Amino acid sequence: MSMNGPCSHLQLHVQCSKLPRKDTLSKSDPFVVIYTFDERNNAFVEYGRTETLSNNHNPDFATGFDLSYFFETTQKLRFDVYDEDTKGGSLQAQDFIGRIDTTLGSIMGEYHGRLTAPLLSKSGKKTKGVITVLAEEAAKSAGVVKFRMRATKVDKKDLFGKSDPYVVISRNLSGSWATVHKTEVVRNTLNPLWAPFEVDLTRLCNGNPETALKFEVFDWDRVGSHDFIGSFETTLAAIQADPHAEHPLINLTKKAKKRSYRNSGVVAFDECTTELRPSFVDYLLGGLQLSCSFAVDFTASNGRQDMPSSLHFNSPAQRSAYATAIEAVGNIIQDYDSDKLFPAFGFGCRLPGQNVTFQLPLNGHYENPMCNGVQGVLGAYYSTLQRVELWGPTNFAPIINITADIAGRHHAAFMGGRAAPTYFILIIITDGVISDMADTMDAVVKASHLPMSIVIIGVGDADFSAMHALDSDDALLESKGVRAERDIVQFVPINQFMSGRAVSGAALARAVLAEIPGQVLQYCRKHNLPAGPRLPPAQPAMAMGSAPAQLQGQASAPPPYSV
Template sequence: MNNCNSFVNMASIGDFDPLNASIPATKVEITVSCRNLLDMDTFSKSDPICVLYTQGIGNKEWREFGRTEVIENTLNPEFVRKFILDYFFEERQNLRFDLYDVDSKSSNLSKHDFLGQAFCTLGEVVGSLGSRMEKPMVGIPGKKCGNIIVKAEEMGNCRESVMMQFCGNKLDKKDFFGKSDPFLVFYRSNEDGTFTICHKTEVVKNTLNPVWQAFKIPVRALCNGDYDRTIKIECYDWERDGSHDFIGEFTTSYRELSRGQSQFNVYEVINPKKKGKKKKYLNSGTVTLLSFLVDIEVTFLDYIKGGVGQGGTQINFTVAIDFTASNGNPAQPTSLHYMSPYQMNAYAMALKAVGEIIQDYDSDKMFPALGFGAKLPPDGRVSHEFALNGNPQNPYCAGIDGVMEAYYQSLKSVCLYGPTNFSPVINHVARYAASVNDGSQYFVLLIITDGVISDMAQTKESIVNASCLPMSIIIVGVGPAEFDGKKHTHRCTNTHTCVSHTHAHTHTHTHTHTHTHTHSTEQMMTTVSCFSSAMIELDGDEVRISSRGRYAERDIVQVHRVPSVCSTARLPDAWSQIGRVLGALEYASQTKKLSASSL
């Protein structure tokens, strides 16, 4: 029985996706595990990661959908990170799972060892016995690549998340020269009696009385909204070689956990083998629930339709465009800013395709439009925060067409220069966001750029400062340059050209300037989701960004790449990421604490 509907009325929310208006789909959660992977490491086992690819409707192009976490030193990984897919019964939804042995921090998959792949359809997984499919992997001639196990479970509509914290007491000592390095693994039970991993805590080193960090998990991941479904928790002693020692286990349920810190939530950790062999065996220690707090997650529709506060949340978008010289001379067809009479340039295509969707969620449709990295007339002053319409007191443009017009006019008057500084435009939006603290407004900064950030330290500090404000940052990359943030040794003397269309000739000003040229074939072929470490560092999905020892309060940055020759068909991917940011906003959400009596 799904109990969440007794608290949240989902009739008008959740059945319709405004970002992908089509027949409502069933959402399924995909869990991946593997057996007997190839061992590519000499002195240890492989460190596998699984990458899921899907095919677009009407074409055969494989697109990366997502990646699991990396699990170190194992040939039999049980991945915790899930893939959430829309399941359409009437469509053939092809899936490809690629496995890699991760050898470095690079997100470029070509830098890692390929372990094999498997192909299937989503319907094949859902239709398998118990919605569990196991098949051999292929891809390396002459070698057995092991098996992949894919499980699917329909997701409930429950929108609750729970924050929990646990501690251990007098756990078994497993290390000969020390104590134990304990961690917990959480499993939810399935209808067929099996268990699916849903969370791992961190390892607490050298202690028998660990206090694990509090963690947040969706209730649907923990029990799929069924408060009485069994939750199994196993305790292990961490070992460097991956052969973690089993300490013991216990079971509970969401309903029991919801009682909070009490005598009901002190659990004996039992090792069944020890219990069967030793008559005087009591337990292998205890685990206690320290805290339990429930949040009702607020969705994007809640924000814009009035679910938060009395009048809803007004979404305010600001656009910032890169006018640095690395984009190329706008008078040349090779420039990303080239104004062809026959087609839009890369910036215009990205701006129009994303902006036309953005404007639907901004009620007044007046957008501040900024530029950075250019010399401005009449004195050639370099600016990293100038109004595209030439009016710094009122940088607003009417609709996305107004932004496009202001962008074209700026190209005719400014001189592309540098460097590529993000922090001024981030601080610009942050000043407005700081003036709102009642949840009535949310600010989104869309930065369109060709790549390398020059003020990384200042940008990180600006992001950390803004992480407590009602704002998010979307970075869309155009052109072939890889987002690596590195200054290469290639020094050249460039001609920064200011093209004035109000004169019959071109004014050219020459400056000596060192910047980056990155046009290798490998980088041109970089996939949409493959960024290098510098840009990934801003996108805090994996590691929370920090500056001067202070961490961002939440992840407010999403990064998306658009190829230099892009089409509007690819840009809904960018908006999908924007939607995920807005749908996951925690700033304006109202926390609802459910008492035990309400369960």
């Protein structure tokens, strides 16, 4: 069905309550998957996921979902609630709790856009747990609020220590509180100083500084529920009007039991400033180019490519997961790439009679590894499968260093006024455990100040736990005593988007590229890049001057990496 009429942009927030216990020794670790309905294929496809909240039967998820709302169209939605048993595993590896099927119109038709419904089993029977979906029209606010917070004399909650405080910020949404941000945990202190953080202005208060905000402080516990310390309510306008004010943390339960109770600590803001900034769209309209390159794992653990059990096996009936990933992601990225040229490499393989290479151009040309469009990458991938031996090990550092070299030289050209700005995205598709983890961590940390992101797509059922260490959502990656400037890695296991042997390409592409706009903005803002007038189109990145040093002089011989 066409959706060409006027639309509104909505934010959806998800909460659950009274969820059942799925874990033997603790509470459940819930997360929610939201699906939209694909009319063309008559099936639900994954749209996004919340974060996982450990040991929580009444989760209020900070992750929101942005959707376009078309009044004249039935937009079917599905919300599935799971208990996470295997971090990063497929949905089949998690415990299903329950679901609801609804429409965006039904949510908007509820009082104040608040839909509350009991969870159902897959067969449609009522089960334990309730889900609430809150909808709100998103305001256009191109800015962030920068916070620096501290607290003094918070309550001691740990038997053998002090407390491990963290802050949860919520905003009032039609009479309910919706979580918008959680800070880091500061360990073993009663006087925490939280690291500076930023919250998108739309996310924080939907652009309205008079929106009621609630700040709750909890003591983090490794096992069981986190202990509530205290809270206070205010508004962004009130904080900024009196930036030196102190805010007592009040625990009403404790206050009711103790006459002499004053507070459970005091919170102060060392900074709470609003900064209007260009958006991701502003940078695109200002001339920013996105350049995507691919690195394909050709190690032997994939299985021999002519065997149906191989992860590289392709047939007319079913293409490989590698091919699906290349096409799904490439089709999105190429719209933002003016030259439609993609560097594409293989690693962990060897040509007959030669050493193992970790940077084999899929098109066979070391001086110019560019492939023409997504179909060019696919053609080169299929061709390479016919002429290489799958080998090993699984080394990431060489290909990361090549991309970093290209990104560094191109950024220097941009700063010198010789090229338009370009942001590089390296897509690594792999089936196994990284063999050169220390070198890879070092390469990622060194690349974190450059205009580049790394997306790792995990294929197959291998142990991908090390990938989550690189995808440093909780704390910035460190190597050899140096901390990364920003998080530039995202890991996406392809099994999350599989139904049988088929992969939802659209859902995969959405997950793979979800963090790219935020990472681009982090880089541009960190380096004070203007979203100014459109500059002349960039030269193809690898065509600028000579090829990277790692590839020079190797038109007829593989790079000097061997095992």
